[in-house]
Amino acid sequence: MKEKYWVPAIERADRVLRLIGEFPNQLRLIELSKRLEMNKSSLFSLLNTLETLKWVTKGEGDTYSLGPALAGIGAAYFQQFNIVQSFYKEAARSVHKINEHIQLGILEEGDVIYLGKMEGDSRVRLVTDPGMRFPAYASAIGKMQLTKFSEAELKKILQEPLKKKTEFTISDIDTLYENLQEAKKNGYAIENQEASLGFHCVAAPVYNFENKMIASVSFTMMTNSWEQKREAAKEEILLLASRLSQLAGYAGSQSKEPNK
Known part of the structure; x- marks a missing residue:
């Protein structure tokens, strides 16, 4: 340059x-x-x-x-890095491209705590807002962050049977663990109508300078949009997560989870 x-x-x-x-x-x-x-x-x-x-x-x-x-x-x-401020700055670019809702969340025990939300043009209201808690196993943001645990650790964190939010919600840890392994392999997590009927999410992880997953970001959209935008949303959420990770000091690849 x-x-x-x-x-x-x-x-x-x-x-x-x-x-x-x-x-x-x-x-x-x-x-x-x-x-x-x-x-x-x-x-x-x-x-x-x-x-x-x-x-x-x-x-x-x-x-x-x-x-x-x-x-x-x-x-x-x-000391000056603020993930919420960075999210609102960087997410605007992604919303402009995909025009769907984006959220930021962190994992606390077995729940996701939502920290930020930026909305696209869709008038559909999400079931979660900043400050709310939601079961991690039923959300793409939560599932992405649960990938860092072993099956034994999951059984300590979560209580079976997992309470179903919809008929599609995974209700046992064995099945959840298999789902998480696929997400870990892919580098992104998908949730299809597990939190709310008619809604789909794709989430990607945010890492910090210590190569630790500190949060996740996700696109949420209804079925008709999901069928049209799934691949574009997946690619864009990975790019957004990568930008946030770089701002947090992460120097690795976002294609898969870094070595611990």
């Missing part, structure tokens, strides 16, 4: 820091120079400046790692 007020020195520093972050304590000046295709003399001056500022540190064998100053900057960023 080249813009009118672009500062090449900052771009070079960014490239250096990203490469060192990817290969900590592995690369010396000569390796960095070759991989980045930078002049050794210029790179030496840049590294010396970064080391003085404690953005990088030089270890054994003259290899580099990220320095403590970056930890302080990162901590300051996460």
Whole structure:
């Protein structure tokens, strides 16, 4: 990217820091120079400046790692990060594309607590609003976050039989666990009329800088819209979740759950 007020020195520093972050304590000046295709003399001056500022540190064998100053900057960023504010900013783009309702929710024990909602043009009212609790096993947002538990853990968190919200609600943990494994494999969860008749949802996970799932976001729509928009909604909710994860510091892939 080249813009009118672009500062090449900052771009070079960014490239250096990203490469060192990817290969900590592995690369010396000569390796960095070759991989980045930078002049050794210029790179030496840049590294010396970064080391003085404690953005990088030089270890054994003259290899580099990220320095403590970056930890302080990162901590300051996460102190200002607010997932609800980020949701309302980023969800607007997704609602504009799909024109259906989007919600944000977190898991607390066996329930979802809804934190945010942005509506499309549909006049249909959802059964959940920000601040409300709803059984996690009957919602796509909840099921997505339940994927992080083993079957034994689920049996401790949830009580059988699971109370049915509709005739389609899963009512036993064995079946729920199988459903969750499919969601975990796919990287998204689907709920078909399990919370309310005539409604369908697709949810994707939001991760933080510790690779932990901290929330989920979902599209909700009626059957006629679902039949037309299912694939587009799935793709867009994954993109929204990815944007929120990046804002929360997550650096992995959203295609599947990261290694714990």
